[in-house]
Structure formats: C-alpha cells, structure tokens
Amino acid sequence: MKTSDVLASIGVIILLIAFLLNLYKKLPSGSWLYSLLNFIGAGICCFASYLISFYPFVILEGVWATFALVSLFNVPRGTSATNK
Secondary structure (H helix, E strand, O other): OHHHHHHHHHHHHHHHHHHHHHHHHOOOOOOOOHHHHHHHHHHHHHHHHHHHOOOHHHHHHHHHHHHHHHHHHHHHOOOOOOOO
8 A cells, every 4th residue: 555545544534533423413513623633634635635646636635624724713712522
C-alpha cells in the first residue's frame, strides 16, 4: 500500500466516524468535535489526493476542510460534544 492510500484511508475513516456518530445522534453537527473530525479527515484526504495529483478531490476536500475549520471557530462558547 502506498502512503497516499494509507492517508486516504485514515481520512475517510475519520470522516465516516463523524458522519455515523452524527447520524446516530451521538455527536451533534454543531459541536466542536464534529467540526474538528471533519477538518482533520478532510484535510488528510485533501493531502492524499494531492499526492496522487487528483485535483478534483483536492478541491473538494480542501473546501470541505476550510468550511469545517471556519465552523470550528464559529461554534458558540459553552457548546460541547455532549450538548444536545
């Protein structure tokens, strides 16, 4: 397995964890942890896509990571992963 494959797999797993936790109402989409998982997962996937020169996904994951980062700083104070 190439480095890009390992990185992409890790990024996708992180994104899927955030998605499934949100889907099963264990992690609200407005929480800082949800935004952090999306930022890290999308950032890793963006870098993995760059390594293989697959630029449509670099753009997709880069935009995803950017919006997750912005939402990370827009989460109201006092909000946590356990708030519902």
